[in-house]
Amino acid sequence: MKKFFMYLTLAAGALIMLYPLLWLIGGSFKSNEEIYSSVWFMPGRFDFSVYVNAWKTVTPFSMGHYFLNAFSIILPKIFFTLISSVLTAYGFARFDFPGRKFFFALLMGAMFMPAIVTVMPLYLMWGSIGALDSYVPLTVPSLFAVEGTFVFMLIQFFRGIPREFDEAARIDGCNTLQALFYVIIPCTRPVLVSISVFTFLWTMNDFLTPLIMISSVEKYPLSLLLRLSADSTGDGYELCKLLAMSVLGLLPSITVFAIAQKKFVGGITAGGLSG
Amino acid sequence: MKKRTFHNPVGVGKFTGLWLISPFILGFSVFTLYPFLSSFLLGMTDIHGDFTGPSNYIDVLTSRSFRSAAMVTMRYTLILVPLKLIVSLLTAVLLNQRAKGMGLFRTAFYIPSILGSNLAIVIMWQFLFTTDGLVNQCLRLIGISPVSWYGDSGNALFIIILLRLWEFGSAMVIFLNALRDIPAEYYEAAKVDGCGSVRAFFSITLPMLRDVIFLNLVLQTISAMQEFSAPYMITGGGPMGSTETVGMLIYDEMFRYGDTGYANAVSWSLFVLITAAVLLLFKITGKLREENR
Numbered sequence: 043m044k045k046f047f048m049y050l051t052l053a054a055g056a057l058i059m060l061y062p063l064l065w066l067i068g069g070s071f072k073s074n075e076e077i078y079s080s081v082w083f084m085p086g087r088f089d090f091s092v093y094v095n096a097w098k099t100v101t102p103f104s105m106g107h108y109f110l111n112a113f114s115i116i117l118p119k120i121f122f123t124l125i126s127s128v129l130t131a132y133g134f135a136r137f138d139f140p141g142r143k144f145f146f147a148l149l150m151g152a153m154f155m156p157a158i159v160t161v162m163p164l165y166l167m168w169g170s171i172g173a174l175d176s177y178v179p180l181t182v183p184s185l186f187a188v189e190g191t192f193v194f195m196l197i198q199f200f201r202g203i204p205r206e207f208d209e210a211a212r213i214d215g216c217n218t219l220q221a222l223f224y225v226i227i228p229c230t231r232p233v234l235v236s237i238s239v240f241t242f243l244w245t246m247n248d249f250l251t252p253l254i255m256i257s258s259v260e261k262y263p264l265s266l267l268l269r270l271s272a273d274s275t276g277d278g279y280e281l282c283k284l285l286a287m288s289v290l291g292l293l294p295s296i297t298v299f300a301i302a303q304k305k306f307v308g309g310i311t312a313g314g315l316s317g
Numbered sequence: 318m319k320k321r322t323f324h325n326p327v328g329v330g331k332f333t334g335l336w337l338i339s340p341f342i343l344g345f346s347v348f349t350l351y352p353f354l355s356s357f358l359l360g361m362t363d364i365h366g367d368f369t370g371p372s373n374y375i376d377v378l379t380s381r382s383f384r385s386a387a388m389v390t391m392r393y394t395l396i397l398v399p400l401k402l403i404v405s406l407l408t409a410v411l412l413n414q415r416a417k418g419m420g421l422f423r424t425a426f427y428i429p430s431i432l433g434s435n436l437a438i439v440i441m442w443q444f445l446f447t448t449d450g451l452v453n454q455c456l457r458l459i460g461i462s463p464v465s466w467y468g469d470s471g472n473a474l475f476i477i478i479l480l481r482l483w484e485f486g487s488a489m490v491i492f493l494n495a496l497r498d499i500p501a502e503y504y505e506a507a508k509v510d511g512c513g514s515v516r517a518f519f520s521i522t523l524p525m526l527r528d529v530i531f532l533n534l535v536l537q538t539i540s541a542m543q544e545f546s547a548p549y550m551i552t553g554g555g556p557m558g559s560t561e562t563v564g565m566l567i568y569d570e571m572f573r574y575g576d577t578g579y580a581n582a583v584s585w586s587l588f589v590l591i592t593a594a595v596l597l598l599f600k601i602t603g604k605l606r607e608e609n610r
Contacts (some may be wrong), residue, residue, distance in 0.1 A: 047417065056425035059483065063428070066441045078449035081458060111462060126340045133337030138323040140331060154595070156331045158543045158564050159588045162571055162581055163352035163359060186344020193341065212326060218333055219384060247434040249546040254465055254572070259559075265436040269550065272440045281444065288437035299431055303424060 056069035070096075070286035081304075096286035098316055100271050101259050105290055108267045112294065115180050115263055116245045123192060127237065128230075130187040131196030132222050136208065144310045153190035165254050179255040180248075184241075190238050199233045200226060239302045246295045264291045273310065353588075360582035364575065373582035383583060385558055386566040387590065389474065393562065394541040394594075397478045401537055402530065405485040410522065423493070430486030439480070439550045446476045467552065470559035477547045477560060488533045489515035495529040496522070531602055535595055542591050563587045 068083035097105045170177045208221040323331040446466040453463035545564030554561035571580035
């Protein structure tokens with residue numbers, strides 16, 4: 043009996059959590075009148091022409107163009123983040139050097155630095171070297187281990203790998219970097235996957251940085267395209283098209299989440315990472 | 318003075334580690350330290366970029382717009398953060414039981430936090446709260462008269478609070494991981510001693526989670542005080558500035574009015590506010606965290 047109530051509570055909670063998403067998908071097939079008159083998410087009929095329209099977007103470019111934009115920001119960013127975070131974490135986890143404690147404190151401190159304080163000077167800095175309205179401000183910082191969370195997570199993980207592993211590699215003639223690539227990294231694969239997934243999702247969600255750094259419609263990432271579409275939606279506009287565009291805009295994140303789902307909810311989040 | 322010895326593998330010098338973390342040192346200097354200091358100095362310039370001393374900071378402290386934005390941000394943070402912690406902790410406790418289907422529920426509660434800050438969701442949220450939107454329709458179904466969400470300055474903030482509350486999954490995951498580390502024997506021993514589950518929650522779970530609760534409290538406070546994108550997209554700061562957070566004020570000053578100096582002075586003031594809030598949290602929870610150590 044107690045169990046029954048527990049399941050009932052959880053099911054009700056899950057329904058509240060997921061219903062807005064169902065409503066969004068259903069709403070993309072509904073007329074305005076239908077949206078505003080019924081709470082049930084299922085549309086009366088499925089007419090996919092709204093998606094054909096949404097794919098065309100409100101700009102001269104198609105949705106495909108914006109998917110490509112998103113990926114050309116995300117892929118370098120993932121690559122850069124992995125390299126720089128792994129090197130930095132390796133240094134902290136395995137080596138002793140002057141100022142080690144001090145730099146570790148900086149790493150932790152930087153995690154608590156509010157982005158809103160640094161974003162304007164960075165805007166001016168990128169402007170002064172003519173890098174605004176390009177993907178440089180969005181991707182290049184990742185080369186420098188700016189995500190302390192990831193570095194911290196990797197340090198924790200590296201410490202769990204027995205030192206004997208890399209010592210053995212050294213005896214076999216590996217140098218510092220070879221020990222990292224042939225011994226440590228192969229053990230770290232699950233963490234690297236979750237870092238990539240989080241970088242993907244956070245980049246898809248990022249709004250403030252592209253809003254400030256990117257100005258031409260052609261280069262917009264998905265988030266700015268959605269903002270543009272929402273802004274050009276006046277009264278009396280068919281809401282379904284905007285909702286359909288939102289669904290399309292969520293597709294990459296949903297796909298990645300679905301693929302990585304097991305890792306997310308399983309043990310890998312142990313590093314203390316969160317959306 | 319005793320010379321420090323460095324414990325490194327054979328054949329590794331004391332600078333190898335420094336080389337490895339050099340990307341971080343460079344990145345910290347350029348992307349954190351430099352903007353942080355430069356923001357403070359920029360705060361001392363006027364709209365033409367001429368140095369004016371601390372006048373912007375004095376303006377910020379005395380201006381009505383900053384005071385109002387700071388109040389909105391405080392109100393938002395004070396309502397959102399406790400709610401989010403309570404909901405995420407209780408859900409985590411419910412989900413931590415060994416029972417069928419927990420994995421599915423975990424995913425369901427987690428998804429909104431993954432997608433929640435995506436602009437698509439923010440746009441959707443905007444329409445949930447219109448006069449005839451889903452929320453009001455549901456209220457009508459259960460016999461409550463619909464609420465004017467956007468028209469009333471007391472309600473508009475709740476649209477954003479509810480959006481961020483809906484994303485409690487990230488805090489929940491941190492709690493879930495910590496709950497898993499509490500040895501099951503504690504609960505078994507308590508049960509033998511005749512302790513009910515509510516009592517066990519207060520006497521075992523809460524004290525064991527002390528550090529994680531504090532971590533979540535700090536993380537959520539920092540991110541709540543920076544809130545920008547939801548009010549920007551959903552309410553535009555209105556009605557009557559009731560959702561104009563400090564984050565919005567910074568953006569408006571910089572990109573709407575082009576006043577770099579003032580915007581930076583505001584953002585530095587926000588940094589001071591956030592630091593003060595975190596220090597305050599350390600202070601007021603200090604006793605609680607140190608107990609039974």
